[in-house]
């Protein structure tokens with residue numbers, strides 16, 4: 001297939017490779033296939049498209065290197081395998097890209113690096129510096145040190161956050177299926193490929209199941225979360241098979257492949273992207289119907305009057321999920337009050353905040369500038 005790289009529509013691309021692609025379903029890294037993927041990425045770099053690689057496979061590589069016979073069970077064992085495997089993985093990528101005269105630079109991130117605004121900006125500078133020098137940034141989660149508390153948890157979400165971090169215009173999630181199907185194709189042979197997605201809603205989320213076997217994390221459910229984060233920030237997304245011929249080139253040249261997600265025309269501003277992508281949610285506020293309407297339809301801040309219940313323990317500045325009585329999440333945002341204060345003022349008129357607490361940080365519990373409506 002001849003592709004006209006001069007007509008490429010994208011400037012900066014994040015490619016995420018799942019364990020399923022890197023091992024081709026086996027118990028070891030499939031280096032023959034990795035070299036083909038490296039070749040496709042190198043071709044793009046040479047054509048002037050900047051490529052950021054988000055690679056899984058550390059745990060699989062660790063298991064291969066140590067001859068570990070069974071899947072890791074405990075967190076400590078996963079960390080052990082990731083510590084051994086990450087060095088094998090980056091060595092493999094470094095050798096494979098060197099065939100094409102390219103250098104790589106490694107960034108191992110945790111949620112904490114994306115949570116803190118200063119660290120977030122530092123990581124962004126480092127990514128930009130690598131790209132400015134024609135070096136391929138290779139990202140993975142820092143599994144060896146990350147506990148569940150500070151883990152992003154899966155590389156699909158991590159790659160979406162990376163796409164925001166480096167202001168990419170395309171995110172390509174490569175896996176062992178042709179794309180998103182209307183049911184898990186492993187258990188439903190008649191499942192149909194969904195070629196185009198313009199809106200991610202609950203009915204679509206219902207179709208996306210978890211990972212079924214091996215070392216994959218999250219299955220299609222986390223890929224859909226990643227696609228949602230990315231497209232809200234104005235990044236287009238492709239989910240496709242990592243074994244489809246020329247899949248990376250085709251995605252970048254807009255040749256239809258897998259499932260394509262259109263980006264929102266009016267992407268979130270950078271601070272809101274950070275709220276959505278960087279933070280772990282620490283608690284939930286249950287809103288009455290009027291508050292849900294005010295927040296989602298009228299662009300208002302959340303006031304104490306509309307809060308029915310406060311769930312979880314959190315400090316001021318924590319990111320919270322704003323949910324309705326049925327538990328459906330409508331928005332996410334940063335709270336100007338801690339949980340203990342909110343328990344006292346929930347359901348109360350804003351005028352009473354000062355008398356109830358002895359101080360007040362303003363009427364808005366979650367200000368609309370600190371909120372992302374989902």
Ligand SMILES: Nc1ncnc2c1ncn2[C@@H]1O[C@H](COP(=O)(O)OP(=O)(O)O)[C@@H](O)[C@H]1O
Nearest residue numbers: 018019020175181183184209211216217219220
């Ligand atoms: N609706 C769906 N469409 C496609 N795949 C699905 C769907 N629901 C669940 N899956 C599963 O998701 C798996 C891919 O996710 P995962 O195992 O985490 O791969 P990776 O290692 O590439 O991230 C597929 O093998 C498939 O069984």
Ligand SMILES: N[C@@H](CCC(=O)OP(=O)(O)O)C(=O)O
Nearest residue numbers: 019056057058059154155217
């Ligand atoms: N960070 C882990 C992979 C986590 C993950 O999300 O895996 P996958 O679902 O295969 O993309 C590793 O390198 O093994």
